[in-house]
Structures are given as structure tokens and as C-alpha cells.
Amino acid sequence: MSQATGSACTATTCPYCGVGCGVNATVNEDGTLGIEGDRDHPANFGRLCVKGSALHETLGHQDRLTTPWVDGKATSWDAALGTLAERLQATRTAYGAESVAAYLSGQLLTEDYYVANKLFKGFLGTPHLDTNSRLCMASAVAAYKRSLGADAVPCNYEDLEEAELVVLVGSNLAWNHPVLYQRLKVAKARNPLMRVVVIDPRVTDSCEIADLYLGIAPGSDALLFNGLLAWMAANHKLDNVYLERHTQGFDDALAAARDADLSRVSAICDIDPERLETFYYWFASQLHVVTLYSQGINQSSSGTDKCNAIINCHLAGGKIGLPGAGPFSITGQPNAMGGREVGGLANQLAAHMDYHSPGALARVTRFWATDTLTPRLPEAPGYKAIELFEAIERGEIKALWIMATNPAVSLPDAARVRRALEKCPLVIVSECAAHTDLLAYADIILPATGWSEKDGTVTNSERRISRQRGLLPAPGQARHDWWIICEAARHLGFGEAFAYTHPHEIFDEHARLSGYENEGESKRLFDISGLAGLGLAGYDALAPIQWPVTYSAPHGTARLFEDATFATPNGRARFIAVTPRLPEQALSAAFPLRLNTGRIRDQWHTMTRTARAPRLMNHRFEPFIELHPDDAERYGIEAQQLAVLSAQSGEYRGRARISNAQRRGEVFIPMHWTDAFSKAGRSGAMLAAITDPVSGQPEAKHGAVALAPLATAWEATLLIAQAVGDNSPVGAPPWCRHEYWARVPMQGCQRWQLAGRQPIDDWLAQVASWLPEQATLWCEDGGNGRLRAAAVAQGKLCWWLMVGPPSELPGLAWLQARFNDTRLSDTHRRRLLAGCDDGGADTGPVICSCHQVGQSAIIKAIRAGDNSVEALGARLACGTQCGSCLPELKSLIEEERSHARAKQASYTEVA
Known part of the structure; x- marks a missing residue:
């Protein structure tokens, strides 16, 4: 437990991004929550972004599912689970175990994930269990495994503060992981020698602290890092001792990168050669380098190769396993890593064991005691996310259980996904929100608990396990996901193996499995056996800790590979020969613009939680299309005009935002809007279902689209x-x-x-x-x-x-x-008709969501002389809480200075 000033409170964890911020929550007498950052949590030390600080505003029972539904009718839990078990069993009997599948979410807690994986793979005998982590982390995972031997992020957040050079590539850290961005910003202010490089097709708010910005052509990242590897070799910047003692495959990787000379990389990546060589020199000349990468790298048809190209450069310079050094993939979801720990991906078993790992199948079978079952544990990986829905459309999979995610929105080629769901004979959905696009396709709807009610653990981007503690009672008949799964298992006849009464019992089994037969040639890096046997009291008091946690490392492990021994059979890291490939969604005369998708600052995923906090809707209140001024002129589109994007798989409608931060020939749209919030505002409708051949991760950053004004009267x-x-889905x-x-x-x-x-x-x-x-x-x-x-x-x-x-x-x-x-x-x-008080003025679009300060008020203050973020904060309070709006405040100050200079120049010219 942690103490807030003047009151006892519950220490829990934020349910948004993979930073994993600690939150102190106080339950008030009226049942509402008070929220503040946990100053003792090592992920955030008290900081919260605007989404985290608004968590208390997202609560309440309105629009919550509070009763089970079967075939459109409310029913009891016993009836719903009885029907679920009967239909699942009938499907298995008629079509075999592999006709059943599950699709999970990084929003689940580790304990939920564990029992789901155990039920489907261990007792129902189907390998077809995957997760929406496939959409964000699969390529990073595959690359780590290919090179380092395990799904093991080597770095921690302190490395960002100890680095001499931090490279942000494919990551708008300022908007997507704002608390981590603020940590980096403070570290840079404290260390004037630290440099930051931002590599991104868009000029994002993360560029505020950049010493160098490389506006890379979309999809050319692998070539950029192949060029870096070749440059390091040509300029004698390799760590030859490290290469000889601790790695293998360097010669093949370098041979694959030989044609990536500076001029070729500069031309294809569309980067000024002098700026490019500056980046190469900085990277090669510093030992303490962290490359932080996210969806801009992962969400590609060659995402795994891009990640490996980055890792190759770190291995070549020995820039890994040291303070302030390493390839650092930053996780998108709060528990994407926890889900992988327990086998949430279709190509995993449990406890970081894979189907191809020697003895893994037999080991898990012994631990779960499933040797007498028919069928037994599946012997080969199941379908990954995109393949899974293709199999449903083919009629191969007859029953699908979806938990805490909305594939009808988030997957590419969403129309095809919806056709598959419509065709599937049995769709089961566990959900907490009463109005999502997915519910229209569900035969059985099970009301689940939400963040403030759930109790369990999550693992953040730096391998840190934290407790998420329940704060409020569940509304109506909503139940925890682990309970729902265990009760379903009981109705299916597996009750003895799922007789858990509290999540601490599930966590204990998970911890014991991680250390089970974990020695010798089969030794696995993921091991939290040191947390086994905690009991209820120990589990409730569990403080944040980084795995591995073993009897020899009882306080956890802050950084991996410090001894340069990797999780490969011979202990050496593997270089991967990377042949760069451009996006597969090619541009054409019909679809001439490159589409990029991503998150925005104040929203999360499909907005089922963040849209419950009205102030989070004020920064960007509707779907938008961001484009360069030259493209706006070319297609006859004015600022704030409604426009339509079309692709082979669908269309998207939004309001035009014209910005020089966007490259010519490219457009950006947000990923958050769904059919519950907009008409034709779903980004997934615009993307083809093209995936990385290694990881199965979709190419979500590289669509091909056409643009036109939306004709309106x-x-x-x-x-x-x-x-x-009410609590039932309603019509539009x-x-x-x-x-x-x-x-x-x-x-x-x-x-x-x-x-x-x-x-x-x-x-x-x-x-x-x-x-x-x-x-x-x-x-x-x-x-x-x-x-x-x-x-x-x-x-x-x-x-x-x-x-x-x-x-x-x-x-x-x-x-x-x-x-x-x-x-x-x-x-x-x-x-009323004026819509404001007498003399009231429009404050403009909200820039500071914490204090609801609008753009017009900020510009007025700048023109009155408050021309620094400190002065604006003193006058308007903007930028004084979470700091997420600081880059925009600086941009407005610079814009006003530019306007003033232009105005002065025009006066001078006239004179």
C-alpha cells in the first residue's frame, strides 16, 4: 500500500499504455474516486498523463453491461454458462477441437490470460488462441526471439535517463507514452550532453526535444539501419571484441547491408545525406545508446526485419546490456507483456515456452496434468489474428470467444472481419461496455468487470510486474474475466483444474510453472518462481518488481544480458541478415496517397473508456484527416472541410487538418473512432489484411488511398x-x-x-x-x-x-x-441562442485537457506578452499538470513569433 498526502489509499496501476504507471486511488464517501500518481512507483514516480489523471471521470454504471445475454435476451449466469458449455461442446463433438478459438486482449490481467490459455490450449485442445497484442508487439517479439533467443526486453526506463543518445523511431512518445516522454525530457534537461534523434515520417510533438529530426520515407526503416550497420563497418566503429566473443552471423548480416551506402540510403529514405551521416556518426560514436521503437516499426509487412536491423546495430557496437544502452521496444497496451508471459499468442504454450522448444509440450502437459485428456495439448501453433478470421470466414472455425477487445474495428479489412463474424455459428463476447460495434455479432454476451473493479497483475514495457487492485464493487452481475472462464470450465467438466477462488492462486500457479523444470538445456529466461508461495497477504502486498525473479534474484532483475550471455542454445546473440522491403500496399493511379494511422494524445484504443471522460474529447473531437498544404490544394480541400478517403477495402470520412508536419503525398488518420462514435470513421476499414510473414503482424501504417472533398449541402x-x-445495444x-x-x-x-x-x-x-x-x-x-x-x-x-x-x-x-x-x-x-454569456468568447479548440484551456485564450495571452510556456502556465495553468500539451504550447508560441516576424517584414517592405 502507498500513502497519499493526508489519507490512506489503494496503490494500483493505470490501465492505458505499456508504461505501467502507478496510481493512488482514494474511494470517497460518495463512492467516487480520487486519483493521483503514485510517487513510490518506479515507472512514473507520481506523474500521470491526462488520460491517467482522468480515470475517475471514466467510471460509473451508465452504458455498462450488467447482465448476461443469450440470443438477444437477458438471462442468468448459470443459464448463460450452461448454454455456452453446451454449444462449445456440441461444436467440438461435431467438428473437432480446432473448430473452437479465442481472441484475447492486452487489456486482460495476467491471471485472466493464464486461465484462458489453460482452458483453450490445455483442456479444449485447440491451438487457436491469439490476442490483439498481435497488432502491436508481435514483430518486436519475433525479432527479440530471433536475435536474443527470448521475448526479453533488455532495457529499463532508467536507461533512457542514463543514455548519451536516445533514438526515437516509429514512436510518437510525447502522445503515446507521455509519462515516459516527460522522464526523457527531464533527463535531457539535466544532462546537456544527451542527444535525442527522432525518426518519423511526421513531425510529431516528440520533436520538441529532438537535436536531429529525420523525416524518413514511410517503410524505409530497415534500409536506414542496414546503412548504419554498413557505415559502422566502413568507418571502423564496430566492437570487434564483443562481436567475436558474444555474437554469431555478423558476416552474413553485413553482406546483406553492403549495398546500403550513404547515397542510396539518402535517396530511398528521402533524408538529406548530411543529416543522415550525422545520425550515423552520433550512433556509432556513443556507447550508451538506447533506440526506442514502437508501432511505426512493428506495424509493417517487414516489421520483424526492421526490428532486427535495429538490434543488429546495437550488437555491432556492443550497445546492449549496459546502463543507458539497448534496443527498447515500447509496449502499446498495459498488459501485452503479461499476456505473452502466460502464452497468449497462438505460437506460444505458456511461461515463454514455444511449440518448437524441446520438451515443452510434455512439460506443460505434466504440469497441467492433461495427459489423460482427449484431445491433448495441440502439437503445433494455431492461427494468428488475421489467419484466425480468415479461417472463420472459410467455415473452418465454428466457435469464437472474444474477450476485452473489438476486432470488428481494430483489425484491417474490417468489412471482411465483420462478414466472418456474421457467418460464425457461435460468437461469445466478454465485455464491460454496453455499446460496442462487436456486440451486434454476439450470440452470447457476458458482462465483465472494468479497471476499477478488477484485481490481479500486469507487466509493463520494462518487464515490471505490478498489482492492479480492485477499488469499487462490480455493477449488477458483472464478473471478473478469470471467474467467467473458470465457471465456463466447470460447466464443461473441467472444474477441478479451475477451482480457483482468488487471483492469487492463479498467479501462484503461473509463477510455479515459470520455474518448472527450468534448468539445464531447457532453461528459460522468463522465471518468476521466486514469487511462488506468496499467499494472499503476500500477493496483496506485492510491490512492483522486474522479472526474472528467482531465488538467486529475489528482488528482480533491472537489466538483461549484462554478462553478454544470451538466451540462445550457445549463449551468443544472433545477427539477422536483413533484406529491406518496402510496403506491400502499393500506391497506384487510383490510390495515390500513402496512409498512416495511429493514436492521438487524449484517446485510447476504441474509446470505450476515454470517451466516458468528456474533457478528453475536447482536444480532437471527431475523426480527422491530416494532410500537407500542397495536397490540400491539389485535391481542392480547405482546412476544417469534410473529406473522404477511399481504399480498395472501404472508406473513411473525417475533417481535414492541414499541416506542414505531414509529408507530401501522405495522410494520417487516428485509429480510435468506431461505429459507436462516427459514420465511416474506422481506420481498420482502410487497410488491407497484409501481414509480416514471420510475426503475423498487420501492415497498419502503410495503406494506399484516394482523397476527395465530401460533398455536402x-x-x-x-x-x-x-x-x-438501458444495458442493451440500441439502434442508431x-x-x-x-x-x-x-x-x-x-x-x-x-x-x-x-x-x-x-x-x-x-x-x-x-x-x-x-x-x-x-x-x-x-x-x-x-x-x-x-x-x-x-x-x-x-x-x-x-x-x-x-x-x-x-x-x-x-x-x-x-x-x-x-x-x-x-x-x-x-x-x-x-x-441560449447565442450559446454564451453576454460578451463571452469562444476559447477555441482545447489544447490543455487537464485545465481545459483553449487555443484562442492561449494565443491571446501570447500576444499580450506571455511568450514562454512558463508564463502561459502562470497565467492560464496550461501545461502545469501532466505536461502533455507543452509541445503544442511551444508550437503556438513559435507560430505567433513567425507571424510577428512576417508582419514586421511586411511593414519594413512597405516603408
């Missing part, structure tokens, strides 16, 4: 008072039949951004057909096609409408407050 903003919905409201809509949750109301192709002559009649309350106030400008209207009933605001583009909106904070008034005052009623 009108735009409108509709705010509707929040209605308390009538205004969603138009060409564009995006739903934006607000405090006390829902905001809808709408646009349509067909003119609407009578807006009051149109709204009357949509909503039961009639307009009581309106003001119309027919000549300009503008209207503002509102409905007030029994003293409360029911809805508010503005016909016109969002650029004409007032700041919506005042209107939001009116939806929360128990009774409108006469003054407020008179101001």
Missing part, C-alpha cells in the same frame, strides 16, 4: 440532453442516416456533428421528426442557410441546434453547463 451541430440508456438515431455524423460525449449532454448532401428546407420540421420536444426558441437566417434553435421543457434544456459549420460555434462550455442546470434562469434562457 449543410453542416449542423446538435446537442441533446443526456438520456440514461435517425439523424445518423445522413452522409456524415460524429458523436461527442459531453458532461450532461451528447454533441452530434452532422452533415448531409440533400438540402433541408424546413429545419424545425426536420428536428421535430427527430426529437419529441418541439423547438421553443429559434432564430433563422434563410439567406445564409443558418439557424439556431433550442427546446426547453419544464425549465430544463432538452436540445440545442446550430445549422452551420463548427467554425461558427461559440465555446460550448457555457451550453454544457446549461444542460446540467436543474432549472434555467430567465437570463440563461435569453442567452
Whole structure:
């Protein structure tokens, strides 16, 4: 337990990215939570990003699943699990064990993952269990295993602070792992000799601390690092002693990189040769180098090779196993690593054992005592994520259990995934949210617990195991995932092997398996047997600790391979000969633009959690398309205009954001929006199901698309008072039949951004057909096609409408407050159509989500003389909490300085 100032609290872990921040949560008398960063947690030392600091705002029972459903009808747990067991067993009997599959999530806790893997592979006898970690970490995992011998991240977060050079490649750390970015930023400020290189097709907020930025052509990363390897060899920058004593295969790797000379790399990667050689010199000349990489490397049809090209360079210089040195893949999800520890990937068994590992099948069979079962443990790997849904579409897999993820949105070629789900005879979904795209395809829906209720462990990007502790009671009949799986196992006749009463018993079995027969030639690097036998009290008190944790290393292991002995049979790291390949989703005359996808600062995955915190919707409130000004001019698109992207597999609609940070010929879209929040806002619909041949990870960063304006006759903003919905999926409201809509949750109301192709002559009649309350106030400008209207009933605001583009909106904070008034005052009623207090001004798009500070207010303060982030913080409080907005604040300051210089230059020219 940890102490917050003045009160006892529960120490738990943030459920978002792989940084694994410690959180102190205090349950207030009214049942709400107080949230702050845990100053004692070694991942974050008290820091939280804006998502973590808003965790308490994402809670509540509204829109939660609270009862099981079977075939569209609410039922009891016993009936639901009985039906589940009956149908699963009938499927196995009719079609064999391999007709059953499961698809899991990095949002599950390790204990949930463990029993799921044990049930499906160990007792149902199917190898077809995979996880959405396949979409983010599979290539990094495969590369580590090929080179280092195990899925073992060698670094820790302290290495970022001890490095002389940090290379960020394929990682917008500032937005995707903001707390880690802040740690790096502080370390750089403390050490003026530290350098940071950012390698990314886009100029991102991570460039704020960059000493060198390389705007690389998408997909050319392997060539870049092959060129680095060749440059190191040509310039005598190799660690020949390290190579001779601790590695193998260098000559083949170097031979594959020989043609990657500086001029060729510069031309293909589209990088200025002088800047390129500067990077090569910095990397080769420093020993303490950390290369931190993420989805920009992994999500590629050659992602494994790209990761190995990076690892090759570190091995060539002996830059691994040292403080401040190593190839560091940063995990996307909170428990992607924990899921891999227990066998959550289709090519794994459990405890980091693989199907091809000598004796592994027999070892797991003995430990789980499944030798008398028919069928026994599968003897070969199962289908990876994309293959899994292809097998469903073929009719090979007849039953699928999906837990805590939404493949109908997140997988590429999402239309095909949806066709497969529609065709699958039995789809079981364990979920906590009542309204997700996936539920429409489910035959059996099982209500699961969420972050504030779950109890177990997670493992972060630096191999640190932390406790996630339950804080609040589960709503209705929601149950923990481990409980659901164990009860299903009991109904299937396997109750004795799943007779756990608490997650500490599952963790203990997992720890014992990690050390089971873990010696000699079969020794595995992953070993937490030192945590076996903790008991309930020890488990509850478990402090964050990095694996391996053994009797010889009872306090964990901060850094791997310090003795340069690797997890390969001969103890030597392997160089991998890499032949660079460009993206397989080729551009064409029909689809001439390169598509990039990714996260944004304030949202997480498919927004089932973050969208419950209205302030997190203010930074980017609807789907968008970011493009270069030259491309905007070429395709006739203006800033904030609605546009449409088309690809062979679907289309995407969003609002144009024009930015010089984007390369010409390339566009970026966010990955978060789903059918629950937008029309045609799903990034997965735009991507082909092309995967890396080694890892099976999809090529999610390299789509091929066409761009055009979205033809519309009108735009409108509709705010509707929040209605308390039931716990069953609902149909779309009538205004969603138009060409564009995006739903934006607000405090006390829902905001809808709408646009349509067909003119609407009578807006009051149109709204009357949509909503039961009639307009009581309106003001119309027919000549300009503008209207503002509102409905007030029994003293409360029911809805508010503005016909016109969002650029004409007032700041919506005042209107939001009116939806929360128990009774409108006469003054407020008179101001409703204006949408603001007398003299109130629009504060613009929210830049600082922590303090809800808008762009207009920030620019006004800059022009008044507050031309530093410190001055802005003192005046407006922006940037003073989580720090995520600091890069944007600096950009606004620079933009205003540029405007001022340009203005001064124009005055001088006139004079």
C-alpha cells in the first residue's frame, strides 16, 4: 500500500499504455474516486498523463453491461454458462477441437490470460488462441526471439535517463507514452550532453526535444539501419571484441547491408545525406545508446526485419546490456507483456515456452496434468489474428470467444472481419461496455468487470510486474474475466483444474510453472518462481518488481544480458541478415496517397473508456484527416472541410487538418473512432489484411488511398440532453442516416456533428421528426442557410441546434453547463441562442485537457506578452499538470513569433 498526502489509499496501476504507471486511488464517501500518481512507483514516480489523471471521470454504471445475454435476451449466469458449455461442446463433438478459438486482449490481467490459455490450449485442445497484442508487439517479439533467443526486453526506463543518445523511431512518445516522454525530457534537461534523434515520417510533438529530426520515407526503416550497420563497418566503429566473443552471423548480416551506402540510403529514405551521416556518426560514436521503437516499426509487412536491423546495430557496437544502452521496444497496451508471459499468442504454450522448444509440450502437459485428456495439448501453433478470421470466414472455425477487445474495428479489412463474424455459428463476447460495434455479432454476451473493479497483475514495457487492485464493487452481475472462464470450465467438466477462488492462486500457479523444470538445456529466461508461495497477504502486498525473479534474484532483475550471455542454445546473440522491403500496399493511379494511422494524445484504443471522460474529447473531437498544404490544394480541400478517403477495402470520412508536419503525398488518420462514435470513421476499414510473414503482424501504417472533398449541402451541430440508456445495444438515431455524423460525449449532454448532401428546407420540421420536444426558441437566417434553435421543457434544456459549420460555434462550455442546470434562469434562457454569456468568447479548440484551456485564450495571452510556456502556465495553468500539451504550447508560441516576424517584414517592405 502507498500513502497519499493526508489519507490512506489503494496503490494500483493505470490501465492505458505499456508504461505501467502507478496510481493512488482514494474511494470517497460518495463512492467516487480520487486519483493521483503514485510517487513510490518506479515507472512514473507520481506523474500521470491526462488520460491517467482522468480515470475517475471514466467510471460509473451508465452504458455498462450488467447482465448476461443469450440470443438477444437477458438471462442468468448459470443459464448463460450452461448454454455456452453446451454449444462449445456440441461444436467440438461435431467438428473437432480446432473448430473452437479465442481472441484475447492486452487489456486482460495476467491471471485472466493464464486461465484462458489453460482452458483453450490445455483442456479444449485447440491451438487457436491469439490476442490483439498481435497488432502491436508481435514483430518486436519475433525479432527479440530471433536475435536474443527470448521475448526479453533488455532495457529499463532508467536507461533512457542514463543514455548519451536516445533514438526515437516509429514512436510518437510525447502522445503515446507521455509519462515516459516527460522522464526523457527531464533527463535531457539535466544532462546537456544527451542527444535525442527522432525518426518519423511526421513531425510529431516528440520533436520538441529532438537535436536531429529525420523525416524518413514511410517503410524505409530497415534500409536506414542496414546503412548504419554498413557505415559502422566502413568507418571502423564496430566492437570487434564483443562481436567475436558474444555474437554469431555478423558476416552474413553485413553482406546483406553492403549495398546500403550513404547515397542510396539518402535517396530511398528521402533524408538529406548530411543529416543522415550525422545520425550515423552520433550512433556509432556513443556507447550508451538506447533506440526506442514502437508501432511505426512493428506495424509493417517487414516489421520483424526492421526490428532486427535495429538490434543488429546495437550488437555491432556492443550497445546492449549496459546502463543507458539497448534496443527498447515500447509496449502499446498495459498488459501485452503479461499476456505473452502466460502464452497468449497462438505460437506460444505458456511461461515463454514455444511449440518448437524441446520438451515443452510434455512439460506443460505434466504440469497441467492433461495427459489423460482427449484431445491433448495441440502439437503445433494455431492461427494468428488475421489467419484466425480468415479461417472463420472459410467455415473452418465454428466457435469464437472474444474477450476485452473489438476486432470488428481494430483489425484491417474490417468489412471482411465483420462478414466472418456474421457467418460464425457461435460468437461469445466478454465485455464491460454496453455499446460496442462487436456486440451486434454476439450470440452470447457476458458482462465483465472494468479497471476499477478488477484485481490481479500486469507487466509493463520494462518487464515490471505490478498489482492492479480492485477499488469499487462490480455493477449488477458483472464478473471478473478469470471467474467467467473458470465457471465456463466447470460447466464443461473441467472444474477441478479451475477451482480457483482468488487471483492469487492463479498467479501462484503461473509463477510455479515459470520455474518448472527450468534448468539445464531447457532453461528459460522468463522465471518468476521466486514469487511462488506468496499467499494472499503476500500477493496483496506485492510491490512492483522486474522479472526474472528467482531465488538467486529475489528482488528482480533491472537489466538483461549484462554478462553478454544470451538466451540462445550457445549463449551468443544472433545477427539477422536483413533484406529491406518496402510496403506491400502499393500506391497506384487510383490510390495515390500513402496512409498512416495511429493514436492521438487524449484517446485510447476504441474509446470505450476515454470517451466516458468528456474533457478528453475536447482536444480532437471527431475523426480527422491530416494532410500537407500542397495536397490540400491539389485535391481542392480547405482546412476544417469534410473529406473522404477511399481504399480498395472501404472508406473513411473525417475533417481535414492541414499541416506542414505531414509529408507530401501522405495522410494520417487516428485509429480510435468506431461505429459507436462516427459514420465511416474506422481506420481498420482502410487497410488491407497484409501481414509480416514471420510475426503475423498487420501492415497498419502503410495503406494506399484516394482523397476527395465530401460533398455536402449543410453542416449542423446538435446537442441533446443526456438520456440514461438501458444495458442493451440500441439502434442508431435517425439523424445518423445522413452522409456524415460524429458523436461527442459531453458532461450532461451528447454533441452530434452532422452533415448531409440533400438540402433541408424546413429545419424545425426536420428536428421535430427527430426529437419529441418541439423547438421553443429559434432564430433563422434563410439567406445564409443558418439557424439556431433550442427546446426547453419544464425549465430544463432538452436540445440545442446550430445549422452551420463548427467554425461558427461559440465555446460550448457555457451550453454544457446549461444542460446540467436543474432549472434555467430567465437570463440563461435569453442567452441560449447565442450559446454564451453576454460578451463571452469562444476559447477555441482545447489544447490543455487537464485545465481545459483553449487555443484562442492561449494565443491571446501570447500576444499580450506571455511568450514562454512558463508564463502561459502562470497565467492560464496550461501545461502545469501532466505536461502533455507543452509541445503544442511551444508550437503556438513559435507560430505567433513567425507571424510577428512576417508582419514586421511586411511593414519594413512597405516603408
